[in-house]
Amino acid sequence: xxxxxxxxxxxxxxxxxxxxxxxxxxxxxxxxxxxxxxxxxxxxxxxxxxxxxxxxxxxxxxxxxxxxxxxxxxxxxxxxxxxxxxxxxxxxxxxxxxxxxxxxxxxxxxxxxxxxxxxxxxxxxxxxxxxxxxxxxxxxxxxxxxxxxxxxxxxxxxxxxxxxxxxxxxxxxxxxx
Amino acid sequence: xxxxxxxxxxxxxxxxxxxxxxxxxxxxxxxxxxxxxxxxxxxxxxxxxxxxxxxxxxxxxxxxxxxxxxxxxxxxxxxxxxxxxxxxxxxxxxxxxxxxxxxxxxxxxxxxxxxxxxxxxxxxxxxxxxxxxxxxxxxxxxxxxxxxxxxxxxxxxxxxxxxxxxxxxxxxxxxxxxxxxxxxxxxxxxx
Numbered sequence: 001x002x003x004x005x006x007x008x009x010x011x012x013x014x015x016x017x018x019x020x021x022x023x024x025x026x027x028x029x030x031x032x033x034x035x036x037x038x039x040x041x042x043x044x045x046x047x048x049x050x051x052x053x054x055x056x057x058x059x060x061x062x063x064x065x066x067x068x069x070x071x072x073x074x075x076x077x078x079x080x081x082x083x084x085x086x087x088x089x090x091x092x093x094x095x096x097x098x099x100x101x102x103x104x105x106x107x108x109x110x111x112x113x114x115x116x117x118x119x120x121x122x123x124x125x126x127x128x129x130x131x132x133x134x135x136x137x138x139x140x141x142x143x144x145x146x147x148x149x150x151x152x153x154x155x156x157x158x159x160x161x162x163x164x165x166x167x168x169x170x171x172x173x174x175x176x177x
Numbered sequence: 178x179x180x181x182x183x184x185x186x187x188x189x190x191x192x193x194x195x196x197x198x199x200x201x202x203x204x205x206x207x208x209x210x211x212x213x214x215x216x217x218x219x220x221x222x223x224x225x226x227x228x229x230x231x232x233x234x235x236x237x238x239x240x241x242x243x244x245x246x247x248x249x250x251x252x253x254x255x256x257x258x259x260x261x262x263x264x265x266x267x268x269x270x271x272x273x274x275x276x277x278x279x280x281x282x283x284x285x286x287x288x289x290x291x292x293x294x295x296x297x298x299x300x301x302x303x304x305x306x307x308x309x310x311x312x313x314x315x316x317x318x319x320x321x322x323x324x325x326x327x328x329x330x331x332x333x334x335x336x337x338x339x340x341x342x343x344x345x346x347x348x349x350x351x352x353x354x355x356x357x358x359x360x361x362x363x364x365x366x367x368x
Binding site: 004033034035036037103128129132133134135137138 | 257301302337
């Protein structure tokens with residue numbers, strides 16, 4: 001009997017193990033999916049300009065320097081929250097920000113920039129196909145692209161000032177070296 | 178979160194729910210009155226196809242190609258709703274992916290090539306059937322592992338039980354047992 005006493009501990013140990021697993025699971029953000037494109041070359045694309053603008057945005061623009069690529073849309077509420085953060089970052093001229101206006105209709109994207117300010121070096125209008133090439137599953141998403149035009153980091157959801165200071169700028173500095 | 182709250186509230190306020198409980202249905206069926214309604218229900222369930230989100234304007238004119246597109250679509254996860262295939266989901270991204278799948282098929286891609294194309298962009302998570310790889314070994318091997326553990330446990334349990342069984346009586350013990358039993362039986366015999 002004594003020999004089998006450890007058997008009675010088994011359910012308790014099993015429960016403790018599961019509880020620990022679930023507790024760790026609580027801390028995992030289920031909404032953020034890992035990108036398949038990290039360390040892969042950015043997709044090739046050529047996007048037309050927003051209505052009223054002259055220049056579009058193409059993959060050739062990303063060569064030779066570190067850049068941020070931000071997907072946004074006028075219908076996206078978190079993007080509205082993120083926009084002032086991008087404006088502030090653009091003023092520092094630390095890193096060029098490129099914009100992909102994801103699935104906006106008509107003038108909506110151009111109006112958005114007119115009212116909220118333009119942090120972007122270049123903006124292209126996307127009907128959705130280029131977004132798929134970037135693995136976008138919900139705007140806003142922001143990518144850090146290195147000098148060779150490879151995607152090095154992806155941020156899902158709106159960028160905050162803290163994200164910029166803690167993650168984006170240190171990474172940009174590292175890639176700039 | 179909002180959705181959950183909504184469901185919850187409806188559940189509490191709706192008093193009509195117990196009307197069609199299973200027990201009631203069974204009682205109804207036993208009376209024989211339910212034969213026609215039940216037959217109607219069965220026919221309806223069997224003859225209707227599951228509803229897909231695929232819109233008529235997305236479909237390919239060639240039924241063979243469209244059938245292939247459905248095969249591919251069933252394998253791909255809608256990344257917005259997570260637990261639906263792109264064929265089942267009416268999310269905007271799912272629509273875009275369905276159109277993309279059909280474009281690739283029209284361009285002459287095989288089913289596997291189409292899946293690979295989308296997997297290259299969205300990663301393994303886009304596949305509803307996870308691939309067997311080093312980091313999914315536990316996922317695929319888990320059930321077999323648990324079965325094996327169970328078998329091992331049962332084996333041990335029975336081996337222990339056999340060892341715990343008392344050894345058969347020796348000749349001396351059998352003789353003593355017999356004398357005890359005989360002594361016990363004697364008063365009865367006398368009475």
